[in-house]
Amino acid sequence: MAHFLMQISPGSLLAWLGLAVGATFVVMIAWQVESVRRDFTTNTAETASDAADERLRPIVTDLPIEQVAVVVEQAASGLKHWKFIKRTQAEEVTALHFERRTQFVRFTDDVTVYLQVLPAGGTLLHAHSGSRIGVGDLGQNPRNLRELLGKLRAVLTRAPPPAEEE
DSSP, X not given: OHHHHHHSOHHHHHHHHHHHHHHHHHHHHHHHOSXXXXXXXXXXXXXXXXXXXXXXXXXXXXXXXXXXXXXXXXXXXXXXXXXXXXXXXXXXEEEXXXXXXXXXXXXXXXXXXXXXXXXXXXXXXEEEEEESSOSOOTTHHHHHHHHHHHXXXXXXXSOOOOOOOO
């Protein structure tokens, strides 16, 4: 084996090494892709009552809006690569703004959690995640929401609302 390596020119060895690194990178990207149609053409994700993925449905809780805001901020602060930016208030909606950086390339995604007081009491939690650059997100924005909402569902009480029937 050592004799074989001595016969390879440094340029060829570098080319093979570059090819191996490139192939590894392509495999890592392919591993992240959940839906070719969506992940290469969409760079946002949001919760929806009729989302096919139940983990991407809004959360309804009996807790008051201020308490839910504290729970959301604490949950996000416990997640790796998440940073709380600010809280804004507009009429009956509180918005919590976060940044989430991807692990390898360090792209920044903006995540906003909207909290709305329900007429019967309690709070509706809706969320949106969007990439700052690019056309597709390779599925990162839905992963952002599933990561945060998964942690929140463990703490908040009621199940997500059922999908609306047509």
